[in-house]
Amino acid sequence: MYRFFVEPSQIQDKKIIITGSDVNHIRNVLRMKIGEEIAVSNGIDNREYRCGIEEYTEQEVICTLRFVKEDGVELPAKIYLFQGLPKADKMELIIQKAVELGVHEVIPVATKRCVVKLDEKKASAKVNRWQGIAEAAAKQSKRGVIPVVHDVVSMKDAVAYARDMDVRIIPYELAEDMRHTKEIIESVKAGESVAVFIGPEGGFEESEIQEALAAGIEPVTLGRRILRTETAGLTVLSWLMYHLES
Numbered sequence: 001m002y003r004f005f006v007e008p009s010q011i012q013d014k015k016i017i018i019t020g021s022d023v024n025h026i027r028n029v030l031r032m033k034i035g036e037e038i039a040v041s042n043g044i045d046n047r048e049y050r051c052g053i054e055e056y057t058e059q060e061v062i063c064t065l066r067f068v069k070e071d072g073v074e075l076p077a078k079i080y081l082f083q084g085l086p087k088a089d090k091m092e093l094i095i096q097k098a099v100e101l102g103v104h105e106v107i108p109v110a111t112k113r114c115v116v117k118l119d120e121k122k123a124s125a126k127v128n129r130w131q132g133i134a135e136a137a138a139k140q141s142k143r144g145v146i147p148v149v150h151d152v153v154s155m156k157d158a159v160a161y162a163r164d165m166d167v168r169i170i171p172y173e174l175a176e177d178m179r180h181t182k183e184i185i186e187s188v189k190a191g192e193s194v195a196v197f198i199g200p201e202g203g204f205e206e207s208e209i210q211e212a213l214a215a216g217i218e219p220v221t222l223g224r225r226i227l228r229t230e231t232a233g234l235t236v237l238s239w240l241m242y243h244l245e246s
Helices: 022-031 090-103 120-138 155-161 178-187 207-212 229-245
Strands: 003-005 016-020 037-041 048-056 061-069 080-086 105-110 167-171 192-196 218-220
Touching: 003 120, 016 022, 022 048, 022 061, 037 061, 080 090, 080 155, 080 229, 090 105, 090 120, 090 229, 105 120, 105 155, 155 207, 155 218, 167 207, 167 229, 178 218, 178 229, 192 229, 207 218
Parallel strands: 003 037, 080 105, 080 192, 167 192, 167 218
Antiparallel strands: 016 061, 037 048, 048 061
């Protein structure tokens, strides 16, 4: 079943009004007929609105609500991925897969070893593209919300943003004891927030690690092998998804 996102104001009692580029997609690409059923989310709560297409206008698809599915697909804990800016288009892959795995927010971090340097104009354009990728991935994986991709922040601001989160971890190549990593992952409870810090190619500088440790962020190991930046975060998210949904 196809899923689309709308603003809360577009859900009007028994009517749901779809506008924007989705109108052309539904009518001309998918060629959906009157009466066919689609799933709609407001991108905020965990509800799925099942509705039938009632009418096409020039700029709208007017649907009739059939029922609301309350038991959505979101993880019971909110996962925040603080991702050091990687090279090339790796960030697009990271965001796409992180959304599929259930991430709540993605915060791009400009660390000292980042090869990519973005000025304000380029950063804004990148974030807009990344947000579009997050929305497409949310539709594909039938998420109930669209994860937010933040503006690029410094390591200092990232650490400050994570300050009040319940569980905060930073994979570190010098960390040892996989049992400790397992204990932290298994300590995460429903309703909690989890910050996951991932470095860029080359990892974090030692001063950044010390900054994180001073703020109470836990160093963890991801195993005996060195993982690429696009692999490390997805590994942690996979572990968290398995723990929270098992």
